[in-house]
Amino acid sequence: MEKHVNSEELVKLQIKFxxxxxxxxxNLNSTIADLKLLLKSSTxxxxxxxxxxxxxNVLEDSKTLKASNITNGSKIMLMASQGLHQGEGPKIKNAPVVSNYQKIVEKINKDKVKFGAPVAVNKTRIxxxxxxxxxGLSESQLKAIPDEVWDCGSSARVLDLSKNSISEISVKISCMKNLQKLILNANDISDDSISWQGLNELKGLTYLCLSQNCLTNLPAALGALTSLEQLLVAGxxxxxxxxxFGQLTKLQILKVNNNRISTLPSCIxxxxxxxxxDISSNLLVELPETFGNLQNLKAxxxxxxxxxxxxxxxxxxxxxxxxxxxxxxEITMDMLREVEGWEEFDERRRLKYQKQLDFRAGGSAAFDEGADKN
Structure with a gap:
């Protein structure tokens, strides 16, 4: 016979999910709706x-646990409707009350992350x-890419590993042949730790973000990523x-700011x-004349x-x-006025910023985007 629990006592539940x-x-006086709200943060x-x-029996939101015949140690099954989730989707994590055994397991998993051991990924998430x-594995304290990621193979379209401590992108990346978007910013990736041979197999890759890493060189193999539309390698x-680089004829957005670039190839x-x-915060003293060929350039x-x-x-x-x-x-206004086509550019700039210019006192329309006016 189960031990009677009055309404003022807590009951321990086991949610199967x-x-x-x-x-x-x-508390037994809590409603099923209260229980679901608590489970939201856990799942x-x-x-x-x-x-x-x-x-x-399907439990009704309006009833209390006591009215639903919930007792100490009751086992409740949770079924989740597809699509009705938040964040990165259904997850499993320990609820506020956990056993000592579970705390030990949790510590072991944290140590695995700390020391770079492979991290197990929940089967449901895979x-x-x-x-x-x-x-989506952004900000997951990873030092290595879990093997389960590679198991997704050609079904993966987007891989977000940003803001971790990953130091190696192995040739295994080549198994993701349908990958369109690869986000690797804010990791520990260096020249020798990224397999460009593997990346070159991603023929449909349109977005590559390698910003805020430790790269000193982009290899010739970069030119094989001919589907790229956005390349971000800032910082x-x-x-x-x-x-x-000139082979990237579909490239629309290029951000190489905050590097040490002193020259750009004419093939740009x-x-x-x-x-x-965006080439700001580099060591450039001139731009190649071929910049004039970029007839779609807006910014x-x-x-x-x-x-x-x-x-x-x-x-x-x-x-x-x-x-x-x-x-x-070191470019001055006098220099700009001497460049052929300045008047037409200035008119386009004025039109774009017309609302801001009209708002200013005095209606000043002087060029104020950085040229030295002195």
Whole structure:
């Protein structure tokens, strides 16, 4: 016979979900709706997406645990409706009340992360990754990529490993042949720890983010990623771009700011699809004349460089250019006025910022995007 528990006592429950058990404690006067709300933080499943079953009966939100015949030690099954979740989807994590054994297991798992051992990934999450094609492991304290990630293979479309401590991207990345978006910013990736041979198998890759890592060089193999539309490598220690960079003819967004680049290859002019280029905070003293070939260019960020001039055809040929940031360069207003096509560029800039200019006292329309006016 079960021990009687009055309404003022806590009862210990065992919630069965995703092949695991979530232990927690609640007052018998709490409602099933209260229980679902508590489970939301433990599972990521929204209350309206939860179905709780006890002894074959679906529990009603309005009833208390006591009225639902819940007793100490009761086992309740949680079924989650697909799509009714928050964050990265259904997850399993320990509820507030856990056993000493569970605390030991949790510490072991944390130590695995700390010392770089492979991290086990919940089976339910792997299945979800395969279904939706999105693998989200940002800020997961990883030092290595879990093997379960590679198990997703060609079903993966997006892989987000940002803000971890990952130091190696192995050739195994080649198994993700349908990957479109690869996010690796804010890790510990260096020149020798990333397999460009593996990356070159990702023929459909359109977005690659390697910002805030430890790269000093981009290899010639970069040119093989001909489907790239966005390349973000800001905040590294890059000194140059490879000649093969010109093969990226579909590239629209290039961000290489906050590096140590002193020269750009003339082949950058072959990247005719470029819309926005950010080369600010580098060591540039000039730009190649081929910049004038970028006829789709709309925004060019050049601040904090040693530039003393601009390509002679920049304003004349780049007929869509309307944003130009020259803060902390040696280019003056007098220099800009001498560049052919300046008037047309200035008109485009005025039109773009018309609302801001109209708002200013006196209606000043002077060029104020960084050129030295003195």
């Amino acid at each position: 995703g092949g695991q058990t979530i232990p927690l404690s609640m 990521n499943v929204l209350p309206r997406g939860q179905k709780l079953i006890h002894k074959g 299945e979800r990754w395969k279904i939706i094609g999105v693998i 590294n220690k890059l000194e140059s771009l490879p000649i093969e 002019g072959d990247c005719s699809a470029l819309i926005e280029v 060019l960020h050049l601040s904090n460089n040693g530039l003393k001039s601009l390509p002679s055809t920049l304003f004349k040929k780049c007929v869509k250019l309307s944003t130009l940031d020259l803060h902390e360069t």
